[in-house]
Amino acid sequence: MNKSILFIVSLLVCSLGHTQTLPKVENYPLGSLDVNVMVMPFGMDNAIKIGTMSKSGEIQFDFPSELNSISKDNQDSESSKLWYTLFSQCDNGTEMVAEKYNIFSFDTGTLSLWTNDDSYVGVIFTVSDENLMPWVEDPAYMEPVIGSYFELIYVAKPFQFKGECIVTRMFEEGNAQIVYNYNINLKAGFNFIEYSIEHIYKTDPNVMASFPDKLSVKNTEGIPNCKWIGKYF
Numbered sequence: 001m002n003k004s005i006l007f008i009v010s011l012l013v014c015s016l017g018h019t020q021t022l023p024k025v026e027n028y029p030l031g032s033l034d035v036n037v038m039v040m041p042f043g044m045d046n047a048i049k050i051g052t053m054s055k056s057g058e059i060q061f062d063f064p065s066e067l068n069s070i071s072k073d074n075q076d077s078e079s080s081k082l083w084y085t086l087f088s089q090c091d092n093g094t095e096m097v098a099e100k101y102n103i104f105s106f107d108t109g110t111l112s113l114w115t116n117d118d119s120y121v122g123v124i125f126t127v128s129d130e131n132l133m134p135w136v137e138d139p140a141y142m143e144p145v146i147g148s149y150f151e152l153i154y155v156a157k158p159f160q161f162k163g164e165c166i167v168t169r170m171f172e173e174g175n176a177q178i179v180y181n182y183n184i185n186l187k188a189g190f191n192f193i194e195y196s197i198e199h200i201y202k203t204d205p206n207v208m209a210s211f212p213d214k215l216s217v218k219n220t221e222g223i224p225n226c227k228w229i230g231k232y233f
Contacts, residue, residue, distance in 0.1 A: 023223055025124060025230040028057025034116045037061070037124070039108035039152065042074045050152075050190070053113065059124070059228060063190045067154075075104050085153055090165035090180070097161075104156040108190075111152065113230070122232040126150035126192075130227055135209075143210050148196045150224050159186045169211070176201055182217045192220045 030053065037051040037059060046069055051061040074080060085105040087096040113122040125136060129147035136149050167178040178201075184193070199214035 022054075022058040022060060023226075023228050025053075025057040025059065025228045028053070028230060029232060030113070030121060031055040031057070033121065035113050035121065036116070038112045038114045039110075040112065041106045041108050041154075042070060046070055046074070047114070048108070050108075050111075057230075061223065065189070080104055080106055082155065082159060085155075086161070086182075086184075087165055089167050091168055092165070096165060101159065103159065106154050108152040108154065113232075120233060122230050125229045125231070126224060126226050127229065128226050130229065132197075133229060139209070139211065141209050143205065144197055144200055144212055146197055146200070148194050148226070150220070150226060151193045151195070152190060153186075153193055154190050155186050155188060157188050160184065176213060178211070178213045178215070180215050180217055184217060184219045186219055192222075192224050194218055194220050194224065 032055075035053040036049050037053060038047045038049055040047045048064065048067065048069070050063050051059055054060060078084060081097075081102040082105045083093055083095075083097040083102055085107050087093040090096060111124040111126070112120065113124065114120055125133060127133060127136060127147060127149050129145060131145045132147040132149060134142040135144040162183050164179055164181045167180070169176045169178065194217070196216045196218075197212040197214075198216060199212070200210050201213035203210045
């Protein structure tokens with residue numbers, strides 16, 4: 001085999017190796033319906049379509065390049081500033097982002113499933129491990145496990161940040177600190193953020209649920225390679 005043929009073969013192997021399959025919800029029961037993937041960070045009247053579901057449960061993302069439906073009041077609100085989107089849980093969240101970098105942004109919230117006739121039929125959760133689901137759905141009462149959960153956010157301009165923030169939880173006897181270590185490089189538009197639970201603060205389950213007290217935070221490159229779990233109504 002000559003060098004030119006070897007070069008072509010190697011290119012094909014590389015191309016195939018980087019082919020990404022669409023994320024898929026297993027055992028998807030809504031194949032008879034036309035279902036859109038929506039987010040509603042500003043309420044139902046300002047729902048944003050970000051994709052569609054295939055009949056077999058594959059998620060076909062199609063993020064909008066413009067968000068013309070969001071009012072100026074919503075864009076100018078304090079909860080639409082970058083510090084609130086990324087650091088609102090931190091003790092010094094308002095100080096984490098200099099004012100000139102407090103660009104328009106938002107956490108999209110739950111990925112919701114809606115039919116073309118505006119029926120709300122389900123939600124999608126994104127986790128690395130199905131065993132994390134009980135805690136994701138009810139962190140006040142359920143126990144977490146080591147793993148990752150994902151959130152989708154929007155930023156109007158690129159943003160980079162590397163550092164940590166502290167969240168203090170106060171108890172009757174002493175306090176506990178939760179540490180978030182950030183290493184994010186966000187592009188303008190929609191970004192998936194991975195929150196990796198690295199350590200869990202164990203409590204008396206008869207008093208309160210355990211909780212993560214050390215997490216790393218980073219953006220994913222493109223669509224996360226994780227479990228896409230549907231809940232239906």
